[in-house]
Amino acid sequence: MDESCEFHTKSAYVYVKRGFDIVVSTLLLILTAPIMALTAIAIRLTMGSPVLFRQTRAGYKAKPFVILKFRTMLHPTTRDGHRLSEAERITPLGRFLRKTSIDELPQLWNVLRGDMSLVGPRPLYVSYLEYYTPREHRRHEVRPGITGLAQVSGRNYLTWDERLEMDVQYVERMSFWLDLKILARTVFKVLSGRDITVVPGEVRMLLSDERARCRETEVSE
Numbered sequence: 001m002d003e004s005c006e007f008h009t010k011s012a013y014v015y016v017k018r019g020f021d022i023v024v025s026t027l028l029l030i031l032t033a034p035i036m037a038l039t040a041i042a043i044r045l046t047m048g049s050p051v052l053f054r055q056t057r058a059g060y061k062a063k064p065f066v067i068l069k070f071r072t073m074l075h076p077t078t079r080d081g082h083r084l085s086e087a088e089r090i091t092p093l094g095r096f097l098r099k100t101s102i103d104e105l106p107q108l109w110n111v112l113r114g115d116m117s118l119v120g121p122r123p124l125y126v127s128y129l130e131y132y133t134p135r136e137h138r139r140h141e142v143r144p145g146i147t148g149l150a151q152v153s154g155r156n157y158l159t160w161d162e163r164l165e166m167d168v169q170y171v172e173r174m175s176f177w178l179d180l181k182i183l184a185r186t187v188f189k190v191l192s193g194r195d196i197t198v199v200p201g202e203v204r205m206l207l208s209d210e211r212a213r214c215r216e217t218e219v220s221e
Contacts (some may be wrong), residue, residue, distance in 0.1 A: 004171065025108045036120065042093055046093050047093070047094075051071060055067055058140065059140075060140065060143045061141075062137070062140045063113040067115075068110055069106055070105065070106060071103075072098055086088030086149070087192040099193060101190045104146055116143055116144050118179070121145065121169075122144060122147075127208055128184040131207055131208055131211040131212070138168045141171050142171055147183065149170040150170075152185035160204065160207050160211075165219075
């Protein structure tokens, strides 16, 4: 395939992908509205306000955006000033929401707005940007996704190197057919509950901590 054909094929894919995102996210927002309404009420009754968790993440071309999730954790400190660990902060309801991935449903609004896609590399902390290799920065050549190649290939049980490499492989191989396969595998993963970690920190440290430690080791050597 010559460069002009490849360019037109890629452009067509981008438009089809965006159209697919708009249609599917709209339908899912309508279909899951009762679930989200009940979830919001349950969070309000058991954890108080706010119902939604908002956090700035790095998106397309590394531009920051605010990701939406249902809140699953208590505030970091109690009224008497005691600081809670991540595991202590997650409520029974929060564990259920994470286990079933219901906490991710508000991101359909991010997809409809154009911040995210249904499929793509998961949006990570802005603070991670300085720790990526030049190759890993390619993950920002596409919109981040609710699910992605790494999420259906091991999710939180992958090492950071493996996960980021899969993000780049998605960018290199992306096609509508690959997106459909990832979505199908995502449905299976969610229904089976496989590879879902309620407290990611128990399985893997932050990328910034891991690579900062590696840098310190290299300097000391």
